[in-house]
Amino acid sequence: MLHFTPPHSWMNDPNGLVRVGATFHxxxxxxxxxxxxxxxxxxxxxxSDLFAWTHLPVALAPDELGEIFSGTAVxxxxxxxxxxxxxxxxxxTHAARDxxxxxxxxxxxxxxxxxxxxxxxxxxxxxxxxxxxxPKVVRYQPDSGDPWWAMALAVGHDVWFYRSVDLKRWExxxxxxxxxxxxxxxxxxxxxxxxxxxxENRTEWVLILSVHERLPDGSITGEVLWAPGRFDxxxxxxxxxxxRMERLDHGTHFxxxxxxxxxxxxxxxxxxxxxxxxxxxxxxxxxxxxxxxIPRELRLRSSAGxxxxxxxxxxxxxxxxxxxxTELPAGRESTVASLPRVFRASLRFDGLPDGVxxxxxxxxxxxxxxxxxxxxxxxxxxANGRNQAGPSLIEVGRTDPFLVxxxxxxxxxxxFVDGGARAASFVGGIGLAPTKLEVANASDLSGELRxxxxxxxxxxxxx
Ligand code: FRU
Numbered sequence: 001m002l003h004f005t006p007p008h009s010w011m012n013d014p015n016g017l018v019r020v021g022a023t024f025h026x027x028x029x030x031x032x033x034x035x036x037x038x039x040x041x042x043x044x045x046x047x048s049d050l051f052a053w054t055h056l057p058v059a060l061a062p063d064e065l066g067e068i069f070s071g072t073a074v075x076x077x078x079x080x081x082x083x084x085x086x087x088x089x090x091x092x093t094h095a096a097r098d099x100x101x102x103x104x105x106x107x108x109x110x111x112x113x114x115x116x117x118x119x120x121x122x123x124x125x126x127x128x129x130x131x132x133x134x135p136k137v138v139r140y141q142p143d144s145g146d147p148w149w150a151m152a153l154a155v156g157h158d159v160w161f162y163r164s165v166d167l168k169r170w171e172x173x174x175x176x177x178x179x180x181x182x183x184x185x186x187x188x189x190x191x192x193x194x195x196x197x198x199x200e201n202r203t204e205w206v207l208i209l210s211v212h213e214r215l216p217d218g219s220i221t222g223e224v225l226w227a228p229g230r231f232d233x234x235x236x237x238x239x240x241x242x243x244r245m246e247r248l249d250h251g252t253h254f255x256x257x258x259x260x261x262x263x264x265x266x267x268x269x270x271x272x273x274x275x276x277x278x279x280x281x282x283x284x285x286x287x288x289x290x291x292x293x294i295p296r297e298l299r300l301r302s303s304a305g306x307x308x309x310x311x312x313x314x315x316x317x318x319x320x321x322x323x324x325x326t327e328l329p330a331g332r333e334s335t336v337a338s339l340p341r342v343f344r345a346s347l348r349f350d351g352l353p354d355g356v357x358x359x360x361x362x363x364x365x366x367x368x369x370x371x372x373x374x375x376x377x378x379x380x381x382x383a384n385g386r387n388q389a390g391p392s393l394i395e396v397g398r399t400d401p402f403l404v405x406x407x408x409x410x411x412x413x414x415x416f417v418d419g420g421a422r423a424a425s426f427v428g429g430i431g432l433a434p435t436k437l438e439v440a441n442a443s444d445l446s447g448e449l450r451x452x453x454x455x456x457x458x459x460x461x462x463x
Pocket of ligand 1: 012013029040069070093133134188189255256
């Protein structure tokens with residue numbers, strides 16, 4: 001597989017994404033004892049390219065203050081907390097049944113073993129506040145003077161900002177109240193990254209939030225939102241009208257996303273949790289539940305309508321092998337009948353191919369279908385089967401050229417349009433075993449389709 005999964009058992013949010021020298025650490029919400037979302041620990045893995053991972057022992061386990069919920073890890077170069085110069089400090093939520101508080105743990109051996117701070121918790125919830133979690137901590141360097149630690153914390157419907165000099169004593173300094181997609185939406189996992197602006201020698205702050213809502217039928221829906229803005233280490237001010245945020249991923253399986261500020265190419269890299277509960281068949285198809293999305297490099301593109309966030313899949317060199325290329329003549333249907341198990345499909349048109357439909361189809365027991373269609377200036381994506389995505393309209397973006405990239409791994413599909421200016425992630429259904437890719441080109445443009453097969457072990461099973 002191309003995707004990161006735990007060695008076994010349950011996984012949800014990525015946590016504590018930190019680069020220490022050439023090593024990228026990935027911690028994650030993990031129940032080492034089962035396939036259910038409970039008994040949360042921090043699992044741990046390391047990589048040098050965000051593709052090949054080495055699993056390490058579980059880093060943090062529940063204790064008398066509660067389970068270990070999401071949070072950040074930082075390198076304390078100046079030893080502000082007194083745990084040792086260069087120690088890695090995890091700032092996370094301790095979650096008891098009706099009480100969430102923020103705590104610290106530290107590692108002085110490069111992240112392998114961890115000790116919890118004896119003075120935990122370092123931030124207690126105010127009276128009556130239940131949803132109080134997922135601290136994101138950054139080292140903020142003002143133009144002049146000493147740096148400090150800034151924290152964004154998800155508190156009910158809002159994001160609270162705190163400041164500290166030593167990671168232990170925190171002062172609340174501001175509140176950011178975003179517009180909500182649903183009236184009762186709860187915010188989770190705030191993320192703050194400095195993202196480079198393409199073609200300019202500067203960065204902008206980007207705030208990323210995961211929001212979820214319990215719908216009247218009892219089901220839960222969630223999505224990830226983003227906004228560019230100004231951040232002075234105390235207050236976040238959106239660069240858009242007030243508090244409006246945009247959807248970062250248009251699929252149904254991308255949540256709780258967080259990133260490394262400095263990826264392998266010194267650009268921030270974001271990953272999200274792809275929830276696989278829906279596809280837990282009986283018996284489950286594998287001994288784990290939950291995967292991380294393909295890592296995405298983030299860049300901002302200036303456009304007349306404001307910033308566009310480009311999310312480009314980061315796949316280590318050599319992941320894909322030589323490809324198969326097909327012309328897509330105007331007004332015709334083209335079919336690729338023999339597909340590798342894991343592959344990337346790239347489409348290119350020199351203009352807006354109004355009326356093109358791309359269909360991934362599986363046959364036999366799994367009669368699944370995934371369709372991307374261009375209708376005027378919009379795209380629709382439909383995934384049928386268990387993880388019904390429903391049609392969702394997405395703007396096409398630039399059409400000079402018009403580019404679509406689909407990454408199909410065992411059990412998931414991620415779609416990137418217009419160089420990653422639009423992204424959509426799905427788990428299950430068709431990703432399990434597509435047997436056929438059809439392009440019905442009802443447009444008046446001819447295009448090109450390329451299939452790159454993956455060199456991972458899964459392709460041993462190639463049909
Ligand atoms: C988001 C989330 C976080 C919380 C964690 C618990 O998926 O609900 O808010 O810290 O998962 O596993």
